[in-house]
Amino acid sequence: MRFTLLFLLAGIGVTQTCPSASAQIVIRNNSSDTISNRVNAQANLMKADGERTRSLAEARLLFAKSEIKLVEAASKKVDLKLKVMQNYWNMQEEYDVRKWNKLAADIENRRKPMVEQRARVASLFDRAFSDPANSRYAVRNGNLFNFLLDQINAQQNGFLSGGDLSPGISANLPLLSDETLAALQVQTPASGGAIALSLTSPLPDLFKTWPFLFRDPEFTVERDKMTELAEQMLGREVTPEQQFALSKQFATAFEAISSKFYHRYPPNKRKGLSLAEWRRINDAEAFLRRVNQTVMQAADTDVNAIQRRAYTEAYPPEQRNIATLSKFMLQNGIEFGKAKPGTEFVYDQIAPQFRELLALLEISPDEEWIADAIVNMDLAKEVRDEPAPKPPQDAANDDNANKADAKDE
Structure with a gap:
């Protein structure tokens, strides 16, 4: 034990007094490696910095080239847009030229028929009174008189005023008797058909002229009932309720008299009837249609529009002539109807009176009236006949519009 301990102490002393050669070599080698590593690291750092600088330069070059491309693309877009706008304005100019050429052609096409129409009107004025044979049909169905009323209305606006007529106009005109007024058939236009009127009473004259078949005593009750109800419906004191x-x-x-009529004259048993019987049945059926149309149209129309005074109530006997009759009819929207059978001569008698009235009013188509065929048109409406070309839109607007449409859908 003691020997071992002494040996260890002796070894320790030798080690402390004599440093070894191998330990010094190791220290020298570690110092050289550190310097080398630092040099290598600095070289790598400089190399990386050089590569970064070169990459930045290349990136700046690519960015500059992309900027050039963007400028070129924007320039091309501007050129394209200018071409599109130029094309649009060329189309707009062509459209305007085409539009005004069409408008000028329309004016000319409308002017020619107007001139021809006014020439025919002047010719009608000449033939209406110079040759009674040519005007008889137009007189007896009331068309000529309605045409003359329109001419008075167009050329004498004061005729519709509420004042009295000039004494010089109506003083020398023949008076109209009660028989003449009762023979004149008058009516007022309505959406469902003309409504028959009377110049002498609120009740239309057709209730005073029942056809032949309805004069049978078997229809007396139904006929009187319809007349009574019609008088009440057209009375001035009746309310809408x-x-x-x-x-x-x-x-x-109306249903009662119609059923009774068709029971006596069924449509399936009319074979072999004479011409007179056929005519009477047709007259009766036409009368039923007209009575129903007149009364029901009066019921559907505003009460105040139907409750107008009769002509005989508006003018005393000494003022009843063709002038006051024309004024009354124009003020109330009344027109002549076809003459009843047997009363055509009354229409023939008042035709010369109309001519005298036109002479007093100085109404006669002349050359100046015919030549003055100017058609007033709504130009704004004319230019909408053909749609104008739409202006071009940007691509962004188109995309937004498409997105909005897709969203709506």
Whole structure:
């Protein structure tokens, strides 16, 4: 034990007093490696910095080239847009030229028929009174008189005023008798058909002229009931509520007389009838249609529009002539109807009176009236006949519009 301990102490002493050669070599080698590593690291750092600088230069070059490309693309877009706008304005100019050429052609095409129409009107004025044979049909169906009323209305606006007529106009005109006024058939236009009127009473004259078949005593009750209800419906004191109730009663009375008529004259048993019997049946059926149309149209129309004074109430006997009659008809929107059979001579008698009235009013188409065929048109409407080309839109606007459409869908 002691020997071992002494040996260890002796070894330790030798080690402390004599450093070894191998330990010094190791220290020298570690110092050289550190310097080398530092040099290598600095070289790598400089190399990396050089590569970074070169990459930045290349990136700047690519960016500059992309900027050039963007400028070139923007320039091409501007050139394209200018071409599109130029094309649009060329189309707009062509459209305007085409539009105004079309408008000029329309004006000319409308002017020619107007001139021809006015020439025919002047010719009608000449033939209406110079040759009675040519004007007889137009007189007896009331068309000529309605045409003359239109001419008075167009050329004498004061004729519709509420004042009295000039004494020089109506003083020398023949007076119209009650028989003449009763023979004249007058009516007022309506959406469902003309409404028959009377110049002497609120009740239309057709209730005073029942056809031959309805004069049979077997129809007396139904005929009197319809007449009574019609008088009440067209009365001046009736209210809309009362007129509605009366119209239901009138419809019932009309159904009763119609059923009785068709029971006596069924359509499937009319074979072998004579011409006179056929004519009477047709007259009766036409009368039923006209009575129903007149009364029901009056019920559907505003009460105040139907409740107008009769001509005989508006003018005393000494003022009843063709001038006051024309004024009354124009003010109330009344026109002549076809003459009843057997009363055509009354229409023939008042035709010369109309001509005298036109002479007093100095109404006669002349060359100046015919040549003055100017057509007033709404130009704004004319230019909308053909749609104008739409202006071009940007691609962005188109995309937004498409997105909005897709969203709506």
